[in-house]
Amino acid sequence: MTELHLTKKDFKVEWFSGSGAGGQHRNRHQNCCRITHIKSGLRAQGTEHRERSANQRAAFTKLGRLLLTCYCAGESPGRYRASSEVVRNYHGVRNEVHDKASEVKRPYRQVVVDGELGELIEARRMAVLQEAGGDD
Numbered sequence: 001m002t003e004l005h006l007t008k009k010d011f012k013v014e015w016f017s018g019s020g021a022g023g024q025h026r027n028r029h030q031n032c033c034r035i036t037h038i039k040s041g042l043r044a045q046g047t048e049h050r051e052r053s054a055n056q057r058a059a060f061t062k063l064g065r066l067l068l069t070c071y072c073a074g075e076s077p078g079r080y081r082a083s084s085e086v087v088r089n090y091h092g093v094r095n096e097v098h099d100k101a102s103e104v105k106r107p108y109r110q111v112v113v114d115g116e117l118g119e120l121i122e123a124r125r126m127a128v129l130q131e132a133g134g135d136d
Contacts, residue, residue: 006037006067010038010039011035011036011037011038011063012035012036012038013033013034013035013056014033014035014036015030015031015032016030016032016034017029017030017031017032018031018032018047026050031049031050031052031055032045032046032047032055033045033047033052033055033056033058033059034059035056035059035060035063037063037066037067042063042066042067043063044059044060044062044063044066045059045062046058046059046060046062087099087100087101087124088100088120090108090111090112091108092112095107095109096108097111097112097120099120099123099124099127101124101127102123102124102126102127103127104119104123104124106119106120
């Protein structure tokens with residue numbers, strides 16, 4: 001079994017103001033916590049509590065479970081980094097949908113309202129295949 005050694009340097013901790021129910025205290029104080037494991041890109045946040053320390057504990061607990069699941073399954077933690085990658089930008093004002101991997105742009109109304117997403121998906125699939133070296 002692989003041993004897992006983590007230090008404070010392995011994590012990025014960010015604080016932000018909450019939103020929603022809780023009134024002025026929740027909206028004006030930065031007591032919500034987002035923690036990112038730098039190597040894997042996995043992230044969790046604690047927003048349930050009023051106190052900073054409780055939210056930080058909650059975020060670390062959630063992130064710990066994610067990391068243990070990843071490492072116990074024998075998966076490479078680096079594979080999750082791509083999940084935070086922007087796949088597509090939707091701009092209703094500019095009437096444009098832009099796929100980042102294939103650089104294909106289509107009208108917003110055509111893609112979102114009419115549901116014609118197939119062309120963007122196929123262009124992305126081809127771009128990913130070319131990037132991986134499989135020219136199918």
